[in-house]
Amino acid sequence: MIYDVCVIGGGPAGMFSAFYSASRRMNTVLIEGNHELGGRLNLFLNYEIYDIPGQFGILAQNYKKALIEQLKVSKANVFLGEIVEEIEKIDELFYVTTSKQTILAKTVIAATGNGFSEVKRIEHAHISEKIQYDPPAFKQYDGPIAVIGHTPMAADWAIQLMGYGNAVTLYTDQELNLQSILMDGLANNNIPVYDFADFNDRAYVAVFCHIGSKKRTIDFKGRIKQRDNGLTSFCGYFVAGDARYEQGKLKLIQGATHDAMQAVNAAFQYIHEGANYQPIVSTHDPIFKEWVKEAY
Ligand SMILES: Cc1cc2nc3c(=O)[nH]c(=O)nc-3n(C[C@H](O)[C@H](O)[C@H](O)COP(=O)(O)OP(=O)(O)OC[C@H]3O[C@@H](n4cnc5c(N)ncnc54)[C@H](O)[C@@H]3O)c2cc1C
CATH class of the missing domain: 3.50.50.60 (FAD/NAD(P)-binding domain)
Structure with missing residues (x-):
């Protein structure tokens, strides 16, 4: 029922x-x-x-x-x-x-x-729903995608996915404090970075999550x-x-x-x-x- x-x-x-x-x-x-x-x-x-x-x-x-x-x-x-x-x-x-x-x-x-x-x-x-904790398949998806996480890996995924022609948004629950190469990569690729509180799962066809030591649940x-x-x-x-x-x-x-x-x-x-x-x-x-x- x-x-x-x-x-x-x-x-x-x-x-x-x-x-x-x-x-x-x-x-x-x-x-x-x-x-x-x-x-x-x-x-x-x-x-x-x-x-x-x-x-x-x-x-x-x-x-x-x-x-x-x-x-x-x-x-x-x-x-x-x-x-x-x-x-x-x-x-x-x-x-x-x-x-x-x-x-x-x-x-x-x-x-x-x-x-x-x-x-x-x-x-x-x-x-x-839609959330994968494993590395994404690096390819073009048929709609907007999101990456969740504040780790270097999350930023790297976002930058790489953008390179495949995807519309990527990065969500984090804390201020990003990453190496300048990653911060520049996000900025140069115009990847929007939003507060995780604003994450709306319906807006994306796929979501990739790298949340460090926290496993399997958000x-x-x-x-x-x-x-x-x-x-x-x-x-x-x-x-x-x-x-x-x-x-x-x-x-x-x-x-x-x-x-x-x-x-x-x-x-x-x-x-x-x-x-x-x-x-x-x-x-x-x-x-x-x-x-x-x-x-x-
Ligand atoms: C002493 C007192 C006097 C008041 N006098 C007035 C008054 O004169 N006029 C007025 O307009 N308002 C008054 N209020 C306020 C009014 O009681 C509340 O505004 C109103 O009850 C809010 O209703 P609610 O359904 O949002 O929450 P609640 O009445 O608090 O109901 C919430 C329910 O959710 C249940 N619940 C919570 N978590 C879970 C869960 N995980 N699983 C299952 N169930 C859950 C709880 O057991 C509870 O039954 C008074 C309040 C108090 C305490």
């Missing part, structure tokens, strides 16, 4: 992401590490919340209940008590490994909060760069709720649910290239009436 969307985290952002994703007719699964949904709402269940539009003074436990009911109506799959430990992307597919199983999905929405919950946030993900810890609107430098991987950290981000419930819609719509567009970012408004979308009919 391959899901369209795998939502990680069952707080307000995750629950609403899963509901909204199913409403966009995407096959959806939500994974929550704790044994119950709610996220940080569980920390203040008996408190009244006053800053959710139209819900003045709602008890956190009632708000949680309402989100769960809404999620249930959508029939998105939910797995509780499973901590996501690793995410791997191979050939355009995400392998999301929890303490119990590996789930396959075309996209991932990380709604993992900002670390206050008991469950730890995902610390790293690694990709192996540690994305702290390197999945968040962009505006819940997008990240890791194609197909989106962020919603308190897990988002761009400037001006409000770590509140209302923001979390807004983020959820943005992430879902971006995932929809990622899967269906050229599709509308905005779906039809809910008042006109027949799926909601069908769900209401089935549920009540």
